[in-house]
Amino acid sequence: MDILLTVADYFIAGLQKPTLAFLLGGMLIAALGSRLTIPEPVYxxxxxxxxxxxxLQGGMEIRNANLAALLLPAFFAVLIGVLIVLLGKYTLAKLPGVKETDALATAGLFGAVSASTFAAAMLHLDDIGMEYEAWVSALYPFMDIPALILAIVLGRLASDRQQATAEATADKPQKSGRKPISIKEIIIDSLQGSALTALLLGLLIGLFAKPEPVYASFYEPVFRGFLSILMLIMGIEAWQRLSELRRVAHWYVVYAIAAPIVHGAIGFGLGYLAHHLTGFSAGGTVLLAVMAASSSDISGPPTLRAGIPKANPSSYIGSSTSIGTPIAIAVCIPLFTELAKVVF
Known part of the structure; x- marks a missing residue:
């Protein structure tokens, strides 16, 4: 009961936090018919x-981390991203009225990591004084990139199967010269996309160069301000997608409500296992759980738009931004924080 009361208190307080406030603010002005728009180049x-x-932050943290202590949590982060996509493939994609490509894009978005949710969790732990490893943010790309690439590979394969089935049903002659799908080409194409390229470039520069001066003078100061604008944009789009979400399978709503808690529980369980094996901290376990519970709001949407162009953004962005992100921030952060206090 105490945990539920704490979660309820944090949910109310969370509505006032900048991350969720800008997201809900964007949804509110869109609902009121505002014509406020942010130009696409700015986005x-x-x-x-x-x-x-x-x-950059992840690369610098990896460079300065105890690699032996980082290894197991990093492996678990990769495993979580992969498991979430596979869970979506064998649950959401099997439900009536759900297209496989849409389900895989949705699972990919939920398997990837939300920078805003992760930042909110770190600020929450700082506020309550729960310690965590300085390198935990380096786990972000270990979960994010495998989830997105696996979702794109499976989504492209599913799209090709759907096209082949449609051609066979329509009695269209099969193209004898049709080139078979190459998983290697899909992976290379995904890594060459602008979103993953920027993430990987920053990771490599942070790992092999010394970007601390430009990081401290530019990237760190503008992060929260730019993040608030991104949340405003996502809020406006979330409202538009929410109205469209009503026209697709209602299973997306069920999935978006349950997924953050289920995925977060997987992350918490593996983090607790890492605690017993390597001494991974309670705060680190909470952050791993929150990463698993979150759904990507930065790298995911543009990567999936380009990677699985036939997937309906109303399904994966609508379920993620409109439902998944508020639940991850307002419910999962306090839930797993309180759980850590009980079991550690």
Missing amino acids: KFIVIVLLLKIG
């Missing part, structure tokens, strides 16, 4: 800057 610039910042 793309903000996304690239935020991804470079995340990559």
